Amino acid sequence: MARLAALHAALADPARLQIVDVLALGDAAPSELAELLGVGSNLLAHHLKVLEREGMVVRTRSEGDGRRWYVRLVPETLDAVQVRPVREVARVLFVCTANSARSHLATALWRRVSTVPTASAGTHPAGRIAPGAMAAARRHGLDLPAITPQHVESVRARGDLVVTVCDRAHEELQFPVDVHWSVPDPIGPGTPAAFDDALADLERRANALAPHLALRPA
The missing domain is CATH 1.10.10.10 (Winged helix-like DNA-binding domain superfamily/Winged helix DNA-binding domain)
Structure with a gap:
């Protein structure tokens, strides 16, 4: 009491x-x-x-x-606190710096927990998705296609709810960000445990966000 x-x-x-x-x-x-x-x-x-x-x-x-x-x-x-009501969005866009790990893992997790469409992008796209991210997705049964990382300005669209999943991207973006997740970069350590920790962090956050978003009617 x-x-x-x-x-x-x-x-x-x-x-x-x-x-x-x-x-x-x-x-x-x-x-x-x-x-x-x-x-x-x-x-x-x-x-x-x-x-x-x-x-x-x-x-x-x-x-x-x-x-x-x-x-x-x-x-x-x-657990007993009521958070904000449901918000209607066209899509959830996950953004990190290189669009090579956290943002792709976030989209893969999001497709598992929500019917709201999703995409990912980076502020400084790498040439490919990090092998550690691909391996983590396989370990956890996530659908993560080996697509080429994209720049945020070529992906962002009207109606997107923008979620930054790394501090660098959040701090350098020149447009308003709706939600920020301060998830440590697993590429630095490069170990399977680092990628699994990032995935667990992203999964917890995705599960918390999903009930508060709904697909905006066309």
Whole structure:
């Protein structure tokens, strides 16, 4: 009962409820949260401290700009919290830097959990999908065709819900991003375990996002 009371006390503020609502679908930098809420950095820091104290959110350092941090929701602490309603979209577009691992794995997972169409792209496309990503897909029974990575500007279309799955892509895109997932890059370590960890992270996030999206009527 004491834990439940502490949880409700931490959420007893409209700004903190809005932070939870935003983070329920993806990660955000403190500066992005401050801008969204229209509050100063000191007030935002207070709200984040309250949520961190109860284990509702954690911070991770950006793999792109090491001076930057992202705030992530710890969803198992908030199973009883109602998040945002269903949103209608034409397609879900997953974007990473090279379009060679995380974004392709995300699309393969998305096809497993949702009927909303999906595609992937990169800000600096590689020449091919990483062999480690292909191997991880095979290990987990995912349909991942060996297609050529594409640039985001040639793939993005009107009505897309854009989900960045790497920090570098999120930080350099020049158009608004709908959802950000701060997923560590498995290509650096290059081990099967690193790709499996990224896949597990993406799967958890896809399962959380899917119930809140529906296909927009033609």
